[in-house]
Amino acid sequence: MDAYYQLEQSTLFLCNLFILVLLISLNVSILIIRVRTSSFWRNDPTEETQVAHVVTDSCIRCRYTDCVDVCPVDCFHAGPNFLVIDPEECIDCAVCIPECPVDAIRAEDDVPADQSAFIGINAELARVFPAITAREAPLPDAERWAQVKGKLEHLQR
Ligand code: SF4
Ligand code: SF4
Numbered sequence: 001m002d003a004y005y006q007l008e009q010s011t012l013f014l015c016n017l018f019i020l021v022l023l024i025s026l027n028v029s030i031l032i033i034r035v036r037t038s039s040f041w042r043n044d045p046t047e048e049t050q051v052a053h054v055v056t057d058s059c060i061r062c063r064y065t066d067c068v069d070v071c072p073v074d075c076f077h078a079g080p081n082f083l084v085i086d087p088e089e090c091i092d093c094a095v096c097i098p099e100c101p102v103d104a105i106r107a108e109d110d111v112p113a114d115q116s117a118f119i120g121i122n123a124e125l126a127r128v129f130p131a132i133t134a135r136e137a138p139l140p141d142a143e144r145w146a147q148v149k150g151k152l153e154h155l156q157r
Contacts, residue, residue, distance in 0.1 A: 051108040052087035053096060054122050056115040058104035059083055060155050061145035064138040067096040067105060077129035080156040081139060086126035087119075102146045117152070125157065 055067075060082045067083070068076045075089035076096075085096075087108070097105045106112075108119055145151065 050092040052090040052092065052122075053085050053094065053105055054087075054108050054111050054115075054118050055083050055085055056104050056106060056111060056118045057149065057151050058102040058146070059100070060151035061139060061148075062102055062104075062142040063136075064101055064142060065132065065135045066099045066101060068132050069135045070095045070099050074131060074133045075126075076132050077126045078132035078136075079125060079129040082125075082155050083132065084122040084125045084129060087123050088126075121155070128157065 055076075063078070063081055063083055065076075065078070065083065068078075072093060072095070073089050073091050075086040075091075077084050077086060085105070092107070094107065097107075099105075106115070111119055139145070
């Protein structure tokens, strides 16, 4: 009887131990998943990160505004003869890029070196120019200026 009782106790102990190990493993797994999905681990440079889009030189003195209509977050701002994108609002959807008839919009990491000043210009003027949420008529001489390069000196603030 004693031997049987001891066997039963040992089996019970082993069962409890097994359940305990199982629970600990489960908790450790959950902890690992949480840590790996936390923002700290999301800073992996190989992962895709969001970049703002930038309006560059070609837009100056054209301002067709075709891009404004498609922006889902209304992050365009309009100056007298140029549009800018608010980098704080842009969600990197890229739908505005093909809308621009003069190819003025680039992702920030795709802005040509000779246009890099426009990254700062967009950020600066987005705080100055009023928001624009619907297409407007292009500037009267837009077609002529669409062919001209290096128009920064004509940018009106
Ligand atoms: S990339 Fe998307 S969110 Fe950014 S300006 Fe273009 S349309 Fe708007
Ligand atoms: S479509 Fe191009 S040219 Fe027209 S306002 Fe937008 S960025 Fe400027």
